[in-house]
Amino acid sequence: MKNVSMRETFGECLVELGKEYPNIVVLDDDLASSTKCNYFCQAFPDRFFEGGIAEQNMMGIAAGLATTGKIPFVVSFGTFNSKRTCDQVAISVAYSNLNVKIVGAYSGLFSGKTGATHQSVEDLAIMRAIPNITVVVPADAVEMRQAMRAIVEYEGPTYLRVARDEYPILFGPEYTFKIGRSYTLAEGKDATIISCGILTGAALEAAEKLKTEGLSVRVVNMSTLKPLDVEGINKCAIETGAIVTAENHSILGGLGSAVAEVLVENEPVPMARVGIRDVFGESGPNSDLCLKYGLTSDAIACEVQKVVARKRLSKFK
């Protein structure tokens, strides 16, 4: 499988969409060469705005632009575009219900070794908790392209995570991304791994490993955290009876929490969350970070074994 860069794909696709949608404008805060919106700057210099290291102002400007009919992509690292600009996102964008596309690049732990200050372990929790925001986390370059198009065609405040590095292609030509719809990448009946973003690849690997141990594990990619595919989650619970979530994010407030909220109110089944366990990240190569913070296919497989064991012991069906 060929690995394709998520941020490069984002940068290229932004230009492609820019050609089709003349109302798209891009705002940057001195990170363009990292987030790859510099490609858009080169293609459309009159529609690219450099705000400097002033993220709150940039978010406000994006909101103002949206009131004039523009489709602003305000691009920064996930950590800055969620924590630093939280109030601006909440009030100028979300409460005002404006068509701003907030991009959180270098998402999760994989921030080119820059460490905790540049990693976003809580951006999904923040965005999910603010009303009116659609939250999308693409798993590969194919989904990134489709998700970006869907986001442009959708009218409303949106948060899009863009991972930094290269990941395998998971989706084939038959795939059609739809906001709010999860997708089953592998069928199974003993348990389901619900994952998002770049951990979906690890989820598929985990399912493969577990097959050799006699377990039939479903893998569902849940790229939209809000609005959540509640029906999809319930279906997995009913049909497989055990769920493990996996995300490049804290286990507090992100995909795992979202799934747990649904299960508890509808179909309570044994469940476990794989993710960053309420700690800050640190500097290190991606592979070391994955190992240390439990974001591997082994970690996922281990949790699947445990929930299956709980399922078999449990009084629930």
Added chain:
Amino acid sequence: MEKKARKLRRSIIKMLEAGRAGHPSGSLSVVEILTVLFYKILRLDPRNPLWPDRDRFVLSKGHAAPALYAVLGDLGFFSEDHFSTFDHIDSILQGHPDRTKTPGVEISTGSLGQGLSAGIGMALGAKLDGKSYRTFVLLGDGELQSGQVWEAAMFAGYKKFENLIAIVDNNKLQLSGWTKDILDIEPLVEKWEAFRWYVTETDGHDFEKLLYTFRDLEEKRAGAPALVIAHTTKGKGVSFMENRVEWHAKPMTDEEVALALAELR
């Protein structure tokens, strides 16, 4: 305009009475500024609040919402019948301006410091579309303590937003006391000029001076955004509220309402 201002002040008092909450003195201090802007300067169409060529107005000091509502109601953006629903549940008149509920409100404000950035976005939209509408942003003086305002000021000055005009309702007070005692924002003129703005000052309650100031801006500022420092009295028009710190967000008693309305007859 004096008669209009008096009527607007009466509407403010009645709204605050109906809601039994709100921000009296900060609303009263901006009445002349809004009167001059909305009746003499801004190109608007109350029957078409989204007319693409309209001038934009952002109330960055969102707690002065009653003043904005008084003007918008008087101009016909919505029926003045709504005044009595201010701060009531389901009302189109929220405690702070809500873009999704009130015709004539460009963006939701209330969390101080955000309006100038949004105004820049609107002014930028004008530049991109080759439109000649201007964007006006009204800030509070206490609000200038907020960092985002300075990010916005830096950006607008550097990028020469000549279609952007900011006004500071410089009433010298904030919630807890005199601005100079809480966190002194002076010297304002030097600060904004250092940020490459054209700065002018005026009496914020004098119609002629306000009008002259706004009209004069066009010639004077040569490719820079403009700041009008309007010197005002917090609580202006109601004698027992003028320059009194306690009236930032205090509900009036029935007697106080009657007294205020009597003064504004």
